[in-house]
Amino acid sequence: xxxxxxxxxxxxxxxxxxxxxxxxxxxxxxxxxxxxxxxxxxxxxxxxxxxxxxxxxxxxxxxxxxxxxxxxxxxxxxxxxxxxxxxxxxxxxxxxxxxxxxxxxxxxxxxxxxxxxxxxxxxxxxxxxxxxxxxxxxxxxxxxxxxxxxxxxxxxxxxxxxxxxxxxxxxxxxxxxxxxxxxxxxxxxxxxxxxxxxxxxxxxxxxxxxxxxxxxxxxxxxxxxxxxxxxxxxxxxxxxxxxxxxxxxxxxxxxxxxxxxxx
Amino acid sequence: xxxxxxxxxxxxxxxxxxxxxxxxxxxxxxxxxxxxxxxxxxxxxxxxxxxxxxxxxxxxxxxxxxxxxxxxxxxxxxxxxxxxxxxxxxxxxxxxxxxxxxxxxxxxxxxxxxxxxxxxxxxxxxxxxxxxxxxxxxxxxxxxxxxxxxxxxxx
Numbered sequence: 001x002x003x004x005x006x007x008x009x010x011x012x013x014x015x016x017x018x019x020x021x022x023x024x025x026x027x028x029x030x031x032x033x034x035x036x037x038x039x040x041x042x043x044x045x046x047x048x049x050x051x052x053x054x055x056x057x058x059x060x061x062x063x064x065x066x067x068x069x070x071x072x073x074x075x076x077x078x079x080x081x082x083x084x085x086x087x088x089x090x091x092x093x094x095x096x097x098x099x100x101x102x103x104x105x106x107x108x109x110x111x112x113x114x115x116x117x118x119x120x121x122x123x124x125x126x127x128x129x130x131x132x133x134x135x136x137x138x139x140x141x142x143x144x145x146x147x148x149x150x151x152x153x154x155x156x157x158x159x160x161x162x163x164x165x166x167x168x169x170x171x172x173x174x175x176x177x178x179x180x181x182x183x184x185x186x187x188x189x190x191x192x193x194x195x196x197x198x199x200x201x202x203x204x205x206x207x208x209x210x211x212x213x214x215x216x217x218x219x220x221x222x223x224x225x226x227x228x229x230x231x232x233x234x235x236x237x238x239x240x241x242x243x244x245x246x247x248x249x250x251x252x253x254x255x256x257x258x259x260x261x262x263x
Numbered sequence: 264x265x266x267x268x269x270x271x272x273x274x275x276x277x278x279x280x281x282x283x284x285x286x287x288x289x290x291x292x293x294x295x296x297x298x299x300x301x302x303x304x305x306x307x308x309x310x311x312x313x314x315x316x317x318x319x320x321x322x323x324x325x326x327x328x329x330x331x332x333x334x335x336x337x338x339x340x341x342x343x344x345x346x347x348x349x350x351x352x353x354x355x356x357x358x359x360x361x362x363x364x365x366x367x368x369x370x371x372x373x374x375x376x377x378x379x380x381x382x383x384x385x386x387x388x389x390x391x392x393x394x395x396x397x398x399x400x401x402x403x404x405x406x407x408x409x410x411x412x413x414x415x416x417x418x
Contacts, residue, residue: 006277006323034280034319035300047277049324076313098390099371100304103313104320180389 001038004045008052012159016134018048019155026050026157028109029074031101050108056159061085065165066130071108071158078107087263088169088189089127092119095173097180108158114206116147116237117181121207122171124161126187126198132160147206166191168221168262172254174201176241184247186210186254188262194218197255202236202247213255223256264328266291267335275322281315282306284322285332293333293363297392304391307364308332314371316390333363336370346370346408353413355404357395364391369405378409 006027009015018024025044027033029051036042050056056072059081067086069078079094079102096102096110096119110120111131124131124140131138134157143151152158166189173185182201189196195217197210216225231251236244264271266289273288285291285308294317297305301319308317309331336344343351346369356362365388372379372387379387384402393401403413 001278001280004277006321008323008326030319030321030324031301034321038299047321049321051324098304099368099387100307100314100316100390101301101319103315 002040002043004037004043004047006047006049008049010052010054012053012055012134012157015048015050015053015157016155018046019157021046024048024155026112026155028072028106028112029104030109031097031105032109032113032115050157051106056108056157061165062162066162067165069107069161069163071132071160072106073108075102075105075107075110086163086165086169088166088171088187089123089163092123092171092173092187095119095171101180107161111143111161112150112152112158114144114148114150115181116203116206117176117179117183117185117201119171119173119182119185119200122182122185122187122198122200123163124198125207125209126169126171126189126196127163127166128196129164130162131158132162133158141209144207147204149206164191170258170262172258172261174250174254176201183241184250184254186251186258188217188255188258190217190221190262195221199231199251199255202231202251204235204237210251210255217259221259221262223259226252226256226259264325264330266330267332277321277323279322280318281308281310281320281322281325281330282317284325285317285330291332291334295360295363297360297364302390302392303361304364304368304388305361307367307391309367309371312374314368331367333366336366346373346405349404349408350401353400353404353407355397355401357393357397361391361393361395365393365401369408372405373409378411379405381406381415 023045027047027049056070075093075096082090129140169189171187173182176183184202185200187198197213200207231248233244233248236247238244295305297303301316306318
């Protein structure tokens with residue numbers, strides 16, 4: 001690997017100061033970034049490791065009914081800590097990658113990268129989460145801006161993600177077995193004021209809400225409500241693993257399964 | 264950091280991966296580098312009790328941590344540990360390249376879930392690849408190491 005420096009700040013303030021340099025790049029759990037560096041697809045001069053910042057770790061419940069997850073909290077920790085309070089999120093976190101990847105990868109890293117096939121963007125958009133950074137709060141509906149694109153500014157760090165806890169929810173992932181990313185993943189969450197449906201893995205624009213399904217499920221939360229609804233194949237990802245039509249079809253299948261399994 | 268109970272230190276570059284520090288600086292070559300892309304799990308070690316792929320973590324990030332590698336899995340008298348012995352008894356290895364990672368993964372699983380089902384073992388091993396495709400006997404060995412009967416249906 002090429003030579004670079006690595007710093008391990010202990011506080012958010014130290015990390016923000018370190019990231020002010022042009023050539024610095026934040027490093028979460030590294031499960032995407034380290035392979036990216038090995039392939040020379042990125043080459044920052046300095047990496048600022050966020051894993052040693054204790055104020056960015058852990059899971060708690062807010063008095064507004066949100067699950068608050070520190071940006072540097074690993075997937076394994078979320079899977080454990082949310083098992084009772086938010087089983088839909090726990091199930092999503094507990095099936096990302098493999099066990100060793102889940103022990104390193106972080107929620108902040110996943111959302112900052114916004115891979116079009118990653119699982120966490122579906123949970124954030126599917127719950128209408130609030131993404132808290134070192135400088136502001138961003139609504140999930142404003143945060144995701146296309147494949148690998150987010151509203152984050154240079155050097156901005158996700159310090160916490162607040163997921164409103166739904167009445168019931170579920171995430172269904174059609175696994176791409178080689179990468180363990182979602183070929184198509186659908187997160188469904190039912191709230192007192194309506195249902196949200198977020199789809200990952202399918203669109204060339206990254207994670208998106210399937211509003212037609214949201215309306216139908218808000219009227220009646222059962223798989224049968226989705227009958228006759230479909231997503232157009234236009235703009236869906238086509239690759240060796242699946243055509244746009246195949247992915248569009250899977251969205252309906254995964255959504256029905258998620259509604260049937262929601263708890 | 265502490266490796267297999269012994270305190271170790273070294274001056275390394277920022278880019279040094281934990282796997283390289285273990286293998287090159289400490290000469291603990293039981294930890295294997297297979298794919299180098301965090302797919303295969305041959306480099307799996309424990310950091311503060313948790314399974315991680317040492318090819319996808321920088322050594323400086325393990326500063327102050329307790330690391331356990333395959334070299335730390337034998338009994339103190341040098342005989343094979345329970346999981347290692349089960350791999351031998353049940354022919355859980357063919358070429359042996361993936362074995363260190365498999366044993367470390369198995370140890371992490373059994374700590375979390377002392378009596379896993381066959382399905383749970385297979386699911387837990389999804390990040391460990393065996394190119395000899397000897398999974399069946401690996402699963403058998405792990406079930407045996409957990410003290411359970413090892414009658415598996417043929418696949």
